[in-house]
Amino acid sequence: MSDYELPPPSKRARDLRERMARFLREDVLPAEAEYERYRREAGPDDHVLPPVVEELKKQARSEGLWNLFLPAESGLTQLEYAPIAELSGWSLDLAPEAINCQAPDSGNMELLHLLGTEQQTREWLRPLLAGEIRSGFAMTEPEVASSDATNIATRITKDGGDYVINGRKWWTSGAMDPRCAFFIVMGKTDPTAATHRQQTMVLVPRDTPGVTVVRDYPVFGHHDQHGHAEVQFTDVRVPVQNVIGEEGGGFAAAQARLGPGRIHHCMRAIGAAERALAMLVARAKSRTAFGSPLSDKGVVRQQIAESRVELEQARLLCHHTSHVIDVRGNKAAKDLVAMAKVVVPRTAATIIDRAIQVHGGAGISDATPLAAMYGWHRAMRLFDGPDEVHIEAIAKAELRRESPLP
The missing domain is CATH 1.10.540.10 (Acyl-CoA dehydrogenase/oxidase, N-terminal domain)
Known part of the structure; x- marks a missing residue:
């Protein structure tokens, strides 16, 4: 096969x-x-x-x-x-x-499942799998272009049997939830090492002295229940046993975590696009303008047809990528994951936008879920790597590819 x-x-x-x-x-x-x-x-x-x-x-x-x-x-x-x-x-x-x-949490569970020690599994992974706690992933920083993970400036310094962490993170999803019990923090342990061996991931319990959850950031004015927080780490001290994987292995761990996380985001975005299209169709059938239902208008019919075509294409790419992950692993699927991460959020946002247009005022208010859906899926073109980074990676891979011609 x-x-x-x-x-x-x-x-x-x-x-x-x-x-x-x-x-x-x-x-x-x-x-x-x-x-x-x-x-x-x-x-x-x-x-x-x-x-x-x-x-x-x-x-x-x-x-x-x-x-x-x-x-x-x-x-x-x-x-x-x-x-x-x-x-x-x-x-x-x-x-x-x-x-x-x-x-x-799903990404953090994947990471702990892959790299967690017996103690980390017992104390943190099992409660997450049981749905008893929540967690945060602290990677993105306000002072640097975090689309390039090698830019991360948070310092993780070894001091005897401890790591001492200093830095500022933002867009730490999950951090505002009172059930958030720990963060996985990415920072630099050795700025002099090879570029992709400078970073390390460390598990930091939320109640550790020096951890300050500063504020929540809304997405297009919408505050999610779990929050997207700015978090300050000031002389935060944790034992070296809290390292995830190995010191210097943070970049590789991030790639291992983000691969499945990206495709899972894409899977959910397909569902959001499907719901938006269903809402678009229902609205077009139920509303009359200028003497006939909106569904009789050629421009609306075109939007419905294009939405279905684009959605099926995005779904096929998502499923193909998932299958390659299954049979050949995350590394072999990385270019396909990048393609899906570009195509699926664009498709979802476009279809949601069409549904908003057909809903008129209801589409841009909280009378429907469309406005919040649009905000999230537009933001998806930034988180887990912006479109431009994935496009650059796809282009590099294509330039390296041998011609398929016989």
């Missing part, structure tokens, strides 16, 4: 996908109103998880919809997980956490 021949899903994978669809339809989407009511009444500065999500988590566990992102836990391939992750993308605030597949 070639990389382009996608294997059929197993019976168990098909069953889980059907269970997820039912869970989304009967439990998650109906819970959105209660989630939004709680968040609206609590206000943007409150980051407590609305109780309805804990109820959904219990329901998901009883349905076997739990930790499906991690092959070692679920037994699913990335390709088999993709349709389930897509469904979770229909309700980004509720569904991923309900099934314990939310970022940044």
Whole structure:
């Protein structure tokens, strides 16, 4: 079987996908109103998880919809997980956490599963897998161009049996949640080493002296429940046993973490685009303008058709990439991951934008989820590497490729 021949899903994978669809339809989407009511009444500065999500988590566990992102836990391939992750993308605030597949925890769980010590697994990975705590990933910095990870300026200095950390991070997703128990922090341990051996990842409990969560950053004015925080690390001291992997291995660890994380973001974005298209079609059928339904207007029909074409193309790329990860590994799939990371967020944002246009005023307000969906998927073109970085990597790979001509 070639990389382009996608294997059929197993019976168990098909069953889980059907269970997820039912869970989304009967439990998650109906819970959105209660989630939004709680968040609206609590206000943007409150980051407590609305109780309805804990109820959904219990329901998901009883349905076997739990930790499906991690092959070692679920037994699913990335390709088999993709349709389930897509469904979770229909309700980004509720569904991923309900099934314990939310970022940044899923990426941190992958990292700890790959590189964590027995103690780190016991103290941090197992509670994350159980959905008892949350975590943050502290990599991006405000003072440097973090699209180039070698620019990271946070210093991690060895002092006897400890590491001492000094630096400022931002866009540390998950940090505002009261359940956030620890951060994985990336910084420089040896600025004189080879470029890709200067960085190290260290596990830092949130309550460590010197850790200050400064503020939350909104995404296009929308404050997520878990938050995207600025975090200051001032003389933060942790034992050297808190290193993730090995000293100097931070860059490689970041690549190992971000590969699956990027494709999982893409899987969920396909779901968001599918929901936006469904909303676009429903609105076009239900609204009349200038004497006929919007669905009779040629310009609207064109937008619907182009959205479906673009969505199917993006889904195929996402599934192909997932399959290559399954059969050949993250490193072999890195160029495809870069392509998906460029194509899928652009496609999702474009389709959501069309749905906003057809919804008029409702599309740019909180009367529909479209405005928040657009903000997140536009931001997705920046986080986990901006488009320009991925395009440069794709071009370099193509220039190195031998001609396919005989």
